[in-house]
Amino acid sequence: MYLARGGxxxxxxxxPSDSGGSGFSPPGASRARGRGRPAPGLLLTExxxxxxxxxxxxxxxxxxxxxxxxxxxxxxxxxxxxxxxxSTVPLRAFLRWLGYxxxxxxxxxxxxxxxxxxxxxxxxVLDHSERTGRPVSLIGWSLGGxxxxxxxxxxxxxxxxxxxxxxxYAMHDPRQTYxxxxxxxxxxxxxxxxxxxxxxxxxxxxxxxxxxxYSRWDGVVPWQACVEPETxxxxxxxVRCSHLGFGVDPATLWLIADRLAxxxxxxxxxxxxxxxxxxxxLYPR
Numbered sequence: 001m002y003l004a005r006g007g008x009x010x011x012x013x014x015x016p017s018d019s020g021g022s023g024f025s026p027p028g029a030s031r032a033r034g035r036g037r038p039a040p041g042l043l044l045t046e047x048x049x050x051x052x053x054x055x056x057x058x059x060x061x062x063x064x065x066x067x068x069x070x071x072x073x074x075x076x077x078x079x080x081x082x083x084x085x086x087s088t089v090p091l092r093a094f095l096r097w098l099g100y101x102x103x104x105x106x107x108x109x110x111x112x113x114x115x116x117x118x119x120x121x122x123x124x125v126l127d128h129s130e131r132t133g134r135p136v137s138l139i140g141w142s143l144g145g146x147x148x149x150x151x152x153x154x155x156x157x158x159x160x161x162x163x164x165x166x167x168x169y170a171m172h173d174p175r176q177t178y179x180x181x182x183x184x185x186x187x188x189x190x191x192x193x194x195x196x197x198x199x200x201x202x203x204x205x206x207x208x209x210x211x212x213x214y215s216r217w218d219g220v221v222p223w224q225a226c227v228e229p230e231t232x233x234x235x236x237x238x239v240r241c242s243h244l245g246f247g248v249d250p251a252t253l254w255l256i257a258d259r260l261a262x263x264x265x266x267x268x269x270x271x272x273x274x275x276x277x278x279x280x281x282l283y284p285r
Contacts, residue, residue: 042219053245060250068261070099074128074136078144084109091247135160161209165246168225177221209270218243251282
């Protein structure tokens with residue numbers, strides 16, 4: 001769920017704003033950031049809660065049919081650690097139905113920052129942008145969101161916006177997540193740290209509109225590491241789902257549809273997310 005074996009440093013320790021741009025700062029956010037894993041009970045119940053999120057999708061499907069339609073621009077979806085394009089099939093199918101030219105990352109199972117990933121991600125972004133003739137939107141789930149933010153920093157002219165789903169880009173210590181063990185199992189395949197962005201580089205804000213989707217019910221990564229202070233370019237939005245459920249959670253899907261439908265601002269000024277009245281109960285305040 002992180003990019004370098006040495007851990008990630010977030011853009012400052014100030015308390016982030018969350019809850020869909022309401023300006024509310026979570027109690028103790030500045031103290032909690034960078035400390036501790038989610039409660040063990042949340043981890044143990046991840047599978048069953050993930051199934052509950054899938055069930056919620058089936059129930060909410062009729063309402064999701066009214067989501068904003070797309071303008072056809074390109075979208076790339078990056079999976080989380082140990083996952084591949086199969087994990088993002090429901091999300092990509094939904095976005096394709098809305099009218100977007102959506103692609104998976106086509107790099108197999110996400111085993112961390114391997115040579116293949118470092119070479120393949122920029123190529124995927126540039127190729128999709130060139131093929132569609134305009135900047136592409138990047139959606140990254142967990143570790144995939146950290147990749148997406150780095151691609152936006154490297155190629156801001158080719159990226160329209162970034163949406164991260166439970167991505168702990170503000171993490172201070174990789175041991176904060178329950179993915180630390182699985183990540184380390186593949187460390188022999190990872191590139192050397194000197195080939196990865198420095199902590200200072202990773203701390204730089206993304207220069208395109210970005211949205212961080214997080215859940216206090218996340219049982220894999222600490223939600224405090226998935227947000228940053230809100231700016232003219234960045235917004236944090238809270239949903240209620242498991243870490244495994246981000247790709248099927250109705251509130252997350254509606255939010256993504258809403259964000260992708262915002263016209264390209266050019267200057268990079270974001271338009272705040274405001275859920276429709278019927279969906280507001282899905283977004284905690």
